[in-house]
Every structure is written in structure tokens, then in C-alpha cells.
Amino acid sequence: MHCEQLIPRLKKRRPEDQFTVIGRRSHCPKDISEFDGVQIVALAHARGKYLETISHTLIGVLYARFRLHAEFIHIHAIGPALVAPLAKMLGMRVLVTHHGADYNRARWNAFAKAVLHAGEFCAVHFADHIISVSPSAADSLRRRYRVRSSCISFIPNGSTHMAGSDSGCDMNQSVLSRYGLNCRDYIITVGRLVPEKGLETIIQAFRDIPRPSNLVLVGGASSEDRYVEYLRREANERVIFTGALNPADIRVLLANAGLFVLASRHEGLAIAALEAAASGCPVLLSDIQANLDLGLPATSYFKSGDVDDLRRKLSAPHQTYSVPSTNFLRNYDWDKISDETNAIYEALARRPAGSALSALIP
Numbered sequence: 001m002h003c004e005q006l007i008p009r010l011k012k013r014r015p016e017d018q019f020t021v022i023g024r025r026s027h028c029p030k031d032i033s034e035f036d037g038v039q040i041v042a043l044a045h046a047r048g049k050y051l052e053t054i055s056h057t058l059i060g061v062l063y064a065r066f067r068l069h070a071e072f073i074h075i076h077a078i079g080p081a082l083v084a085p086l087a088k089m090l091g092m093r094v095l096v097t098h099h100g101a102d103y104n105r106a107r108w109n110a111f112a113k114a115v116l117h118a119g120e121f122c123a124v125h126f127a128d129h130i131i132s133v134s135p136s137a138a139d140s141l142r143r144r145y146r147v148r149s150s151c152i153s154f155i156p157n158g159s160t161h162m163a164g165s166d167s168g169c170d171m172n173q174s175v176l177s178r179y180g181l182n183c184r185d186y187i188i189t190v191g192r193l194v195p196e197k198g199l200e201t202i203i204q205a206f207r208d209i210p211r212p213s214n215l216v217l218v219g220g221a222s223s224e225d226r227y228v229e230y231l232r233r234e235a236n237e238r239v240i241f242t243g244a245l246n247p248a249d250i251r252v253l254l255a256n257a258g259l260f261v262l263a264s265r266h267e268g269l270a271i272a273a274l275e276a277a278a279s280g281c282p283v284l285l286s287d288i289q290a291n292l293d294l295g296l297p298a299t300s301y302f303k304s305g306d307v308d309d310l311r312r313k314l315s316a317p318h319q320t321y322s323v324p325s326t327n328f329l330r331n332y333d334w335d336k337i338s339d340e341t342n343a344i345y346e347a348l349a350r351r352p353a354g355s356a357l358s359a360l361i362p
Contacts, residue, residue, distance in 0.1 A: 001157075001161075001247075001271050002076070002097075002099070002133075002157055002271065003021060003076065004035070005158055005161050005334045006158075006334065006337065006338060006341060007019055007021055007038050008035065008036035008037060008038055009334060009335065009338035010338055010341060010342055010345065011036065011037045011038050012037070013338060013339070013342045014342065014345065017349075018039070018068075019037075019038045019039065020038070020039045020040075020041055020064070020068055020070070021035075021038055021039070021040045021041070022041050022043060022060040022063060022064060023040055023041070023042050023043070024042065024043070024045050024052070024056050025042040025043060025044050025045065026045070026047075026052075027042070028040060028042035030042065041063070043056065043059050043060055043063060044059065045059065050112060053077075053079045053080060054079070054080075054082060054083075054115075056080075057075070057079075057080040057082070057083050058083055058086070060080075061073065061083050061086055061087050061090070064087075064092070065087075065090045065091070065092060070092060071091075071092060071093060071349070072092060072093045072094075072095070072345070072348065072349055073087050073092045073093070073094055073095070074095045074096075074097070075087070075094065075095070075096045075097070075123075075127070076096075076097045076099060077097070077098075077099045077100075077102065077119075078096075078098055078099075078101075078102055078103075078116055078119040078120040078123055079102060079115075079116055079119050080119070081096045081098075081119045081120065081122050081123035081127065082115065082118060082119040082122050083122075084096060084122045084123055084126040084127050085122055085126045087126075088126050088127075093128050093348045093349065094126065094127040094128050095127060095128060095129050095130075095131065095344060095345070095348060096123040096127040096129075096130050096131070097130075097131045097132075097133065098120070098123060098130055098131065098132045098133070098137060098138075098141065098268075099133055099268040099269075100133070100134065100137065100266070100267060100268025100269075100290070101120070101137065101266070101268075102116050103116035103117050103120070104196075104266045105194070105196050105266055106194070106195040106196045106265075106266075107194055107195065107196070120141075124141060124145045124148050124151075124152070125145075125148065127151070128151070128348050129151050129152075129153065129344050129347075129348055130148075130151060130152045130153070131153050131154075131155045131341065131344065132152065132153070132154050132155075133154075133155065133156055133157050133268050133269040134154070134156075134268055134269045134290050134293050135154045135156075135293050136289045136290065136292075136293050137268070137290070138152055138153065138154040153340075153344065155337055155340045155341055156269055156331070156332055156337065157268075157269045157271045157274060157332065157337075158274070158332045158333060158334035158337050159271075159274035159275055159277065159278035159328070159329060159332040160278065160329055160332065160333050160334050160335070161275075161278075161334060162251065162254075162274075162275045162278035162279050173252075175245075175249040175252050175253060176252070176253075176256060179214075179216065179240050179242060180214075180240075181214060181216065181240075181253075181256070182213065183256045184212075184256065184257070184258040185211075185212045185213045185214070185258060186212050186213060186214040186215065186216050186240075186257055186258060187202075187206065187212055187214070187215045187216065187257065187258060187259045187260075187261055187314070188215075188216045188218065188253055188254065188257040188259070188260050188261070188276075188281075189202055189215075189216070189217055189218070189219075189260065189261050189262060189263070189272075190218045190219060190250060190254070190260075190272040190275075190276070191218075191219045191262070191264070191270075191272055192219050192220055192221075193217065193219050193220065193221045193227065193228050193231065193241075194227065195227050195265075196264060196265050196266040197219075197262075197263065197264050197265075198263035198264055198265050198286060198304070198305060199217060199231055199263065200230065200231060200234055201263040201286075201305055201306075201307055201310055202215065202217075202261050202263050202310065203215065203231060203234045203235050203239060204234060204307045205307045205308075205310040205311040205314055206238070206239070206314065207234075207236060208311055209311065209314050209315055212258050212259075213238060214238050214239070214240055215235075215238060215239045215240070216240045216242060216253065216257070217231075217239065217240065217241050217242065218242045218243075218244075218245055218250060218253065219242075219243075219244060220243060220244035221243075250275075251275075251279065254275060254276050254279040254281050255279045255280065255281065257276075257281050258281075258282070258318045259281065259282050259283075259284060259314070259318040259321065260272075260273070260276035260277075260281045260282065260283050260284070261284045261285075261310075261314075262283075262284075262285045262286060262291065263286050263304070263305075263310065264285075264286055264288060264290075264291070264304075265286065265288060265304055265305065266288070266290075267288060267290035267291060268290060269290060269293065269294070270285075270290070270291065270294075273285060273291065273294060274294070274332050277294075277296075277323040277328050278328070278329055278332070282318045282319060282320070282321035282322045282323070283296060283300055283321055283323055284300055284301070284302060284310075284313055284314075284321045285300060285301055285302075286301070286302060286303075286304035286305070287301040287302065287303055287304055288304050295331070296323060299320055299321065300321045300323070
């Protein structure tokens with residue numbers, strides 16, 4: 001979602017530049033396609049959660065330099081940033097967007113976490129500039145890498161792509177009918193079904209409250225099959241697992257939900273929470289720092305991992321957690337975000353226009 005919203009806007013601001021998004025063949029329907037003036041190239045990669053990212057990134061950097069003759073590469077996430085030294089050695093300017101401290105995710109073993117720490121180190125020491133989507137993460141990077149603090153900027157994710165959606169209770173009800181849902185009579189959470197999302201906390205808290213009628217979990221299972229089996233054992237018949245859904249269906253479900261809940265123990269800056277708030281859905285979040293960074297009222301947070309606290313919050317009127325959407329959207333405007341990112345491009349690019357630029361997505 002981040003690249004989908006950001007890169008086409010950057011293309012409009014830099015029409016003489018060639019933008020190419022380098023994705024993974026397993027995630028793209030075609031090897032070569034185009035979206036809003038941006039070329040998308042899907043490259044081969046190794047399979048498996050430990051080799052997929054690094055193999056894709058290595059191939060992507062070589063493709064960007066020797067096939068696209070790119071002068072500038074924008075790497076997303078600290079795992080792929082492990083190859084920032086190679087990109088610099090090949091003569092490219094390097095920008096890294098730090099989407100979160102992925103080494104804190106429960107899915108990774110000690111070796112993988114060490115590699116991710118190394119990726120962050122490479123991002124900070126070899127990239128020409130680093131963007132963090134979280135203000136607290138940006139501050140943390142500046143404290144830990146003082147010598148590079150001037151090269152670290154905070155630019156958030158956005159939510160204005162959800163504004164003006166015609167997805168309310170009077171329109172587009174097919175996805176609600178598919179799952180037997182009634183408008184405002186369900187709680188929703190959106191995200192991969194992985195341990196750091198804390199989904200068991202939501203399920204356990206929801207079991208003991210009579211209303212609303214359903215809890216809807218939207219998201220794919222990734223590779224954590226045992227965790228999904230655990231969630232299904234914890235759930236009752238009122239809990240609905242939809243699997244991964246297309247953005248249009250998620251938009252409708254968010255716009256019609258009575259409450260959005262995010263129980264994460266780790267986040268960068270949660271686009272799902274931004275989308276829910278921008279959709280007009282009341283929002284309730286765990287009190288981890290990345291969620292506190294959103295600046296919602298104190299009532300919109302519960303103690304992370306505390307089932308009893310979440311249960312009490314779920315039992316209160318859900319309108320208690322409504323978000324003042326106008327002020328909120330002002331902070332997470334994709335056009336403003338694109339302007340700020342483009343200013344960094346201008347400062348780093350060798351030429352103000354006519355350059356070849358590549359974006360490596362994680």
C-alpha cells in the first residue's frame with residue numbers, strides 16, 4: 001500500500017524520470033506491467049521466509065544497475081537494506097525507508113534477528129538518506145547513530161486514499177452479505193495472522209461480551225500455520241476468519257464496522273489503523289509506542305496484551321473511540337508525504353530530472 005500510493009505521486013512530480021518498481025514474481029500477476037505511469041518488474045527469487053527477501057533484493061539491485069542503468073535506488077525495509085553497501089559500490093544513490101524494527105517480530109529466530117540488525121546498520125551507514133515512518137523510531141535511530149542523525153527523517157505513512165469512499169451502510173453490501181454481517185454490528189481487525197499482531201488477545205476479550213455479534217479477522221496466514229490453528233481453537237462461532245481480501249472489500253468492511261481493534265505488540269506505523277480512522281470507523285489500539293505515535297486520544301488505547309483491559313474497553317460504547325477525521329487526515333496526507341519524499345529525491349539525485357530511479361519493495 002505504501003508504494004502503491006507514494007510512487008505514482010512521485011512520478012507525477014518527476015515526469016521526466018523513469019520509475020521502476022521491482023517486485024517479487026510470487027506476488028505479482030505479470031512479469032512486466034504498469035500502474036499509473038510506473039513500470040512494475042517482477043523478478044525471480046528463492047523460496048522460504050529466510051531466503052526470499054535477500055535473494056530478491058540482491059537480484060533486484062543487480063537488475064536496477066545493469067539492466068535499468070538506475071542512478072538512484074529506493075529500498076524499503078531494513079531486511080532489503082542489507083544490500084545498501086552493494087548498491088553504493090555499484091555507483092547508485094541509495095534511499096532507505098525504515099518501516100519498522102523488524103528484528104522485534106516474534107516470527108524470527110536469533111540468526112534472522114541478527115541479520116535484520118545488520119540490515120538496519122547498513123541502512124544507516126551506507127544509504128545517503130533514511131526515512132522512518134514512525135517519529136519514535138526516527139528518534140531512536142538518531143540516538144543510536146548520532147554521527148548520521150542529520151541523514152534521518154521522519155515521514156509517515158498516509159491515509160487520505162480512504163477519504164471520500166462510498167462504502168457506508170447504504171452502499172456496496174455484497175461483502176457484508178458474503179460473511180453474514182450487519183452494519184455497525186461487528187468488530188474488525190486487519191493484518192497478517194502472525195503472533196506479533198496479538199490476535200489471541202482480541203479473541204479472548206471478545207468471547208465474553210455479548211455484543212456486537214461478530215469479530216472479523218481479515219488477513220492471510222503467512223507461514224505461521226501453528227499460530228492460526230491456535231487462533232481457531234481459541235475462537236468461537238462468532239469469530240469470522242476471512243483470509244486475505246482485496247482492498248475494495250477491506251474498504252467496505254472498515255467503513256461499516258462498529259469498531260476497529262489493533263492489538264499488535266510490534267508495528268512500524270500501522271497503515272490498517274490509519275485506514276480505519278480515515279474510513280470513519282472508531283479505533284482502539286494497543287498502547288505500544290508505534291501506536292501511541294498516531295496521536296489518538298488516550299481513551300483509544302488499551303494496555304498491550306491485557307485481555308481484561310481490552311474486554312472493558314470493548315464493553316464501552318464504541319463511539320467513545322471515534323477519531324476526529326479531519327484533523328487526523330491532515331497529518332497523514334499522501335500528497336504532503338509525496339512532497340516531503342520528493343524533496344529528499346531532489347537533494348540526492350544526481351540530476352533534477354531525466355534520471356532512472358528504482359524502488360525495491362520488500
